[in-house]
Amino acid sequence: MAANAVLKPVRETGWRSGFGNLLRKELGLWFGTSRLWKQTLLWTLLLNGVVALMQVMLRNETPATGAPPDMPFMMGIQVFFSLTMVAIPVGAILSIQDAIIGERQLGTAAWILSKPVARPSFVLTKFLAHAAGMTTLAVLLQMAIFVVQMWFWSGGTLPEALPMAKALGLLLAHMYFYQALYLMLSTFFTGRGAVTGITLGLLFSGQIVPQLLPWTLKVTPWFFAQLVPGVMMKSPVPDWAWIPITITTVLIPVFLGVAVWRFQREEL
Amino acid sequence: MAMVIETLGLSKSFKGVQALQGLDLRVPEHSIFGFLGPNGAGKSTTIKLLLGLIRPTAGAGKVFGLDIVHETVAIRKRVGYLAQDPRYYDHMTARETLRLTARFFYEGPAGAIEERVNETLDLVGLKEKADRPIKGFSGGERQRLGIAQAQINYPDLLILDEPAASLDPMGRKDVLDIMERLRKHCTIFYSTHILDDVQRVSDSVAIMNHGQLVAQAPIGELLAGSGRTIYNVVVKGDGAVARRTLEEQPWVASVEATEEAGQTACWQVAVTDDEAAEARLLRLVLSDEHCTVTEFGRRRYNLEEVFLGLVGGEQNGR
Missing domain, CATH: 3.30.70.3400 (Alpha-Beta Plaits)
Known part of the structure; x- marks a missing residue:
């Protein structure tokens, strides 16, 4: 009972009730369990491993006549960022699958929400922790490894900082868009199948639909898949690029707002 | 006598099925209140309504004078709850589960939180298994953990949904003993269909059937018979x-x-x-x-x- 004198009731109130504790728990799942090294290994092999393999193969080949000397370097950038734009959203979608649907099915959501926890805290901490986990392990760490390996393969050349920063921002917005979308749909559907199908369907439609309806690139995140490698390669950016960037970025908080609104009406 | 729980015409329907109809419930402070009824009588629905896990379709309810729809977080700060089929994060140990629970209520030095966790583990006799993952716990051990997490905040109201339903006679006895120990500190509102347990520990009883309250009285009054x-x-x-x-x-x-x-x-x-x-x-x-x-x-x-x-x-x- 001595502890009683030292412990104070938590101060978080309103929509923030339970926020700190839940965020700590969710971050712990990313950074305090075996998920940390499993995800690190997975993303390193998948992104940087492919680039390394390609560099080794290029080194062993005789350069084509007239090929620019920085071709391996540029190809490294092209491969890494093209791969990243597909693999990272897919990983983000798969890793967030259990965030709400799984907890609702297992009954742990009802247990957590029988404590002084506000429902917005429950939803937002899921997003923040998954965003932080993927940002750290699949994006920032991989970009850092990529920079080091490109420096190594090119004999001292580094990718330029400004395009890299722009690409990073776009890549993150693209990933957060799909995470927020998945979370929002999780509050409407009870099964993973429909939510995963819709989200992955939207992602992969970006490979086909714009070929039939080019205008869709202007209003969807599909343009990001071309934009990010283009930014790194210093390709010209169309003057309407701000439209899909703005739409995608604005939709992230909109999706989260809808998720919070819907989850507050959820019967557990 | 002060009332901890008061409901007025509380009703809930699920897709047209009336699970609870016009419930008027009054649970006095410091009572052990048995909430009885056959399966599907509306007991768990009532408990979920009191905790804000679901919303009423009609009527109103108050816990500690706070509205069960609009002040649900404030209510849950003073309540401990054990679900009928409690689910926790299986990868966590009992200690981690209690630590997580305690931090929803308290902030302070980690040592003080640990002290509270240890006290609670002691109370339910789980100290030996505190650092094993919950995945391997027996039904009785899970139920003890359930009671531990429900009372780690020293609640003013303990809500237990079928606390002894899945237990063998020894497990049931343990749970009832724990309830007896806690009765001096808080009001206990628990649902059950094990009538022997109710007669043993309860001082007030409500009986539900088909989503309706059919009787509510101190147990002595109920056992004396009604009417003639x-x-x-x-x-x-x-x-x-x-x-x-x-x-x-x-x-x-x-x-x-x-x-x-x-x-x-x-x-x-x-x-x-x-x-x-x-x-x-x-x-x-x-x-x-x-x-x-x-x-x-x-x-x-x-x-x-x-x-x-x-x-x-x-x-x-x-």
Whole structure:
């Protein structure tokens, strides 16, 4: 009972009730369990491993006549960022699958929400922790490894900082868009199948639909898949690029707002 | 007496099915309140409504005077809850689960949180298994952990949904002992269909059936019977005159002979005036010289009789 004198009731109130504790728990799942090294290994092999393999193969080949000397370097950038734009959203979608649907099915959501926890805290901490986990392990760490390996393969050349920063921002917005979308749909559907199908369907439609309806690139995140490698390669950016960037970025908080609104009406 | 839980016309329907209809419930402070009913009677629905896990379709409810729809987080700060089929994060240990739970209520040095966790583990006898993942816990151990997490904040109200349903007799005894230990600190509101447990520990009872409240009273009152009071009288010898005399009394509603063997007769005397019965019933029978009274007493019901009488012997509430 001595502890009683030292412990104070938590101060978080309103929509923030339970926020700190839940965020700590969710971050712990990313950074305090075996998920940390499993995800690190997975993303390193998948992104940087492919680039390394390609560099080794290029080194062993005789350069084509007239090929620019920085071709391996540029190809490294092209491969890494093209791969990243597909693999990272897919990983983000798969890793967030259990965030709400799984907890609702297992009954742990009802247990957590029988404590002084506000429902917005429950939803937002899921997003923040998954965003932080993927940002750290699949994006920032991989970009850092990529920079080091490109420096190594090119004999001292580094990718330029400004395009890299722009690409990073776009890549993150693209990933957060799909995470927020998945979370929002999780509050409407009870099964993973429909939510995963819709989200992955939207992602992969970006490979086909714009070929039939080019205008869709202007209003969807599909343009990001071309934009990010283009930014790194210093390709010209169309003057309407701000439209899909703005739409995608604005939709992230909109999706989260809808998720919070819907989850507050959820019967557990 | 102050009420911890008060509901007025509380109702809930799920896709057109009425799970709870116009519930008026009053749970007094510091009581152990048994919430009885067959499966599907609306017990868990009521509990979920009180905790804000679902929303009422009609009516209102208050816990500690706070509204169950708009002030649900404030209510849950003072409540401990054990679900019927409690689910926790299986990868966590009991200690980690309690630490997580404690931090929803308290902030302070990690050492103080650990102290609270250890106290709670002690209370439910889980200290030896505190650092094992919950995945490997037996049903009884899970239930103990459930009680531990429900009372780690020293709640003013402990809500237990079927706390002993899945336990063997020893596990049930443990849970009831823990409830007895906690009763001096808080109000305990628990649902169950194990009537023996209710009779053993509860001081007030509500009985639900088909989503409706069919009875609510202190357990003594409920066991004494409702409506007419019945006296059991066993007489030896010829009791015909005495029986006729009783039947002529204006406060006697009926005299039924339930069993007769040789010279012994057993009467059930239903009375409409308790005071008159207490003062005169036994004297009237004794005044007849042709018989002697071998047993006399006010009939005590057991909870099973009361329960089955109220819910009509149905096994399922729906």
